[in-house]
Amino acid sequence: DAGITQSPRYKITETGRQVTLMCHQTWSHSYMFWYRQDLGHGLRLIYYSAAADITDKGEVPDGYVVSRSKTENFPLTLESATRSQTSVYFCASSPTRGEQYFGPGTRLTVT
Amino acid sequence: ILNVEQSPQSLHVQEGDSTNFTCSFPSSNFYALHWYRWETAKSPEALFVMTLNGDEKKKGRISATLNTKEGYSYLYIKGSQPEDSATYLCASRPSNFGNEKLTFGTGTRLTIIP
Numbered sequence: 001d002a003g004i005t006q007s008p009r010y011k012i013t014e015t016g017r018q019v020t021l022m023c024h025q026t027w028s029h030s031y032m033f034w035y036r037q038d039l040g041h042g043l044r045l046i047y048y049s050a051a052a053d054i055t056d057k058g059e060v061p062d063g064y065v066v067s068r069s070k071t072e073n074f075p076l077t078l079e080s081a082t083r084s085q086t087s088v089y090f091c092a093s094s095p096t097r098g099e100q101y102f103g104p105g106t107r108l109t110v111t
Numbered sequence: 112i113l114n115v116e117q118s119p120q121s122l123h124v125q126e127g128d129s130t131n132f133t134c135s136f137p138s139s140n141f142y143a144l145h146w147y148r149w150e151t152a153k154s155p156e157a158l159f160v161m162t163l164n165g166d167e168k169k170k171g172r173i174s175a176t177l178n179t180k181e182g183y184s185y186l187y188i189k190g191s192q193p194e195d196s197a198t199y200l201c202a203s204r205p206s207n208f209g210n211e212k213l214t215f216g217t218g219t220r221l222t223i224i225p
Contacts (some may be wrong), residue, residue, distance in 0.1 A: 021175050022213075029164050031211045040217070041215035041217065042200065042215050042216060042218055043155075043200070043215040044215075045212060045213075048212060050211070050213070058212065090154060090155075094211060096211070097143075097211075098160070098211065099145060099157035100145070100157070101157070102154035102155045102156070103154060104153075105154055
């Protein structure tokens, strides 16, 4: 199916564990983004990517790692999960100078 | 204004009434203003992308205007319906070439009362 998908949709993990959230888009959009949604903060940018092998930090990158070896995939890794990383994570993609298309979100709980 | 600000934070409107809310953004280094509609338990969906001062966009009962000189945009909903209940986000994009990052406001949460 065309579009942007995220997996898993729900994840519970323990403090200190490594977690990877997956994002896949079928439009061949150049740009991909990771946001977290927290009460009172709206959507905050974690990392973004302009193309395969090009990534850059957003507003709140600490504790996260990204990679983009293929245009269609943009995984987000929490190297050592902390309770403060409990959040809803949204992946988005966009063509150059276009609107962003959001995935369905991943609800992550760190216990 | 350094950040993107939206007001009011939340709004309750009677079904059938019209309403509007505001997005304020930095007017310097501006390229585009995006509006998104975000229903509960779903993901944000794009409504409008506006770039020109004085721009006005319309989609059904929803319209938006843009003032880039003073750094604000209004979103209007005419004849509100229950399905309009959602959070409306605006986001500003700077003019740096190759900079596709959006800065989002915290949204206006609209509830339509039947």
